[in-house]
Amino acid sequence: MHTKTFVAVAAGLGLVTLSACGSGGGTADSSSAGSRTVTLVSHDSWAASKSVIAAFEKESGYTVKVLKDGDAGQAVNKAILTKDNPQGDVFFGVDNTLLSRALDNGLFQPYEAKGLGQVQAAYQLDKDKHRVTPVDYGDICVNYDKKYFADHKLTPPASLDDLVKPQYKNLLVTENAATSSPGLGFLLGSAARYGDDGWQDYWKKLKANGVKVVDGWEQAYNQEFSGSAGGKKAKGDRPLVVSYASSPPAEVIYANPRPKTAPTGVADGTCFRQIEFAGLLSNAKNTKGGKAFIDFLISKRFQEDMPLNMFVYPVVQGAAVPAEFTQYGPPAKHPENMAPGKIAANRDQWVRTWTSLVLK
Numbered sequence: 023m024h025t026k027t028f029v030a031v032a033a034g035l036g037l038v039t040l041s042a043c044g045s046g047g048g049t050a051d052s053s054s055a056g057s058r059t060v061t062l063v064s065h066d067s068w069a070a071s072k073s074v075i076a077a078f079e080k081e082s083g084y085t086v087k088v089l090k091d092g093d094a095g096q097a098v099n100k101a102i103l104t105k106d107n108p109q110g111d112v113f114f115g116v117d118n119t120l121l122s123r124a125l126d127n128g129l130f131q132p133y134e135a136k137g138l139g140q141v142q143a144a145y146q147l148d149k150d151k152h153r154v155t156p157v158d159y160g161d162i163c164v165n166y167d168k169k170y171f172a173d174h175k176l177t178p179p180a181s182l183d184d185l186v187k188p189q190y191k192n193l194l195v196t197e198n199a200a201t202s203s204p205g206l207g208f209l210l211g212s213a214a215r216y217g218d219d220g221w222q223d224y225w226k227k228l229k230a231n232g233v234k235v236v237d238g239w240e241q242a243y244n245q246e247f248s249g250s251a252g253g254k255k256a257k258g259d260r261p262l263v264v265s266y267a268s269s270p271p272a273e274v275i276y277a278n279p280r281p282k283t284a285p286t287g288v289a290d291g292t293c294f295r296q297i298e299f300a301g302l303l304s305n306a307k308n309t310k311g312g313k314a315f316i317d318f319l320i321s322k323r324f325q326e327d328m329p330l331n332m333f334v335y336p337v338v339q340g341a342a343v344p345a346e347f348t349q350y351g352p353p354a355k356h357p358e359n360m361a362p363g364k365i366a367a368n369r370d371q372w373v374r375t376w377t378s379l380v381l382k
Contacts, residue, residue, distance in 0.1 A: 060311030061087045061110030063303070065097045068114060069331040070324070078318045084311045093238070094203045095120060102127045105304055111312035114157065114300040114319065118147060119206050121154065121299065122366030130154055130301030131309075136317045137338070145297050145337045147362055154299035157319050158334035161267035161354040162207035163293040164194070165286050167249030170261035179262065181291030182215050185228060192232035194262040195246040199376050202238045203296070208264045209376055210365060211294030214358035218368070225379050234260060235380060243269070249286045251277055267293060268333040271344070271351040275330070284350040293354035298334065 062068070068090060075086050089109050091097035098120050101113050105128065116124045124130065130153040138146070138155065145156035164185065166178040179185050185194055197205030213221040236242050243265050244250050246258035251273055270284035277285075300319050302312045318324055325336035329344050335353060336343065 057308045060084045063110040063113045065094045065115040066090045074327045108303040111306040111308045118297045131304045133302045140338045154301040156337045159297045160334040161293040162204045164289040165265045167261035195234040195260040196264040207294045211358040214360045268351040271346040293357040295357040
């Protein structure tokens with residue numbers, strides 16, 4: 023997801039993520055029509071088990087090469103700039119907050135993936151044209167430090183409304199909506215909740231209540247948030263942070279020894295649903311290999327491997343989810359959503375307005 027997805031957490035907690043780079047297969051290979059290399063372009067949070075990628079390579083005959091291009095926003099923008107002579111064949115990691123930008127710029131060519139019928143309809147946001155295939159989803163939510171709230175005999179916030187109450191003054195850190203995917207998701211969640219006009223008043227109240235804004239997730243979660251096990255030894259002093267519903271499982275899975283319960287919780291009424299997609303790049307050199315790789319991304323094998331690598335949820339019906347996710351990080355019951363068309367029409371102006379309201 024999401025800058026995105028949650029692998030940054032794992033890195034902060036000392037996990038070495040597995041980058042799915044195939045053996046061999048340089049750019050010379052991928053430029054030829056009969057190439058046996060398929061090149062994936064993605065954001066920095068791409069991760070998959072080596073054994074799962076190896077199984078795809080063995081079955082398909084293709085070697086997978088991965089190019090990581092920064093956070094989600096940077097990667098999408100670079101892919102648009104290079105679309106006439108793309109760096110690869112498949113792009114993974116464009117989400118519903120940036121989807122319209124990619125589609126409007128003609129980044130992808132249509133391809134209806136094999137197995138798409140098993141993908142839940144709610145996530146198929148381009149089902150008429152099939153320019154993108156949904157791969158995963160997650161929820162951007164406020165997380166809280168359980169120990170802080172217990173020590174202060176304070177009930178954690180449960181909703182967006184709660185965050186502007188005086189008892190939570192100076193407790194929340196969020197990311198810049200102009201530079202961070204979770205920051206943008208949190209802004210869009212507030213716009214979905216309070217409407218085109220009401221979200222501005224909401225952010226004025228949040229600012230008056232001492233919200234702190236930093237550039238990105240890594241800084242917010244690992245440096246400013248008091249409940250993070252990762253990052254610098256000197257913990258932050260903010261017990262509320264904009265992160266993901268899947269953050270608590272990461273705190274449990276990568277702790278040594280493992281705690282019996284997650285040290286962090288999720289304010290369920292603060293969440294915005296984020297969906298990530300993959301697409302066949304418009305001028306891909308190896309379209310056949312690219313199509314095979316997109317089919318693989320919605321195979322049960324990859325979908326079940328994905329949660330513990332990228333801390334996101336599968337979109338394929340029947341794909342098993344790790345017990346830790348069910349126990350410590352279930353998806354939000356009623357997340358905020360917004361149609362891609364509405365995001366497209368308003369995103370840039372909302373970010374400009376947000377910047378002038380909150381940062382100046």
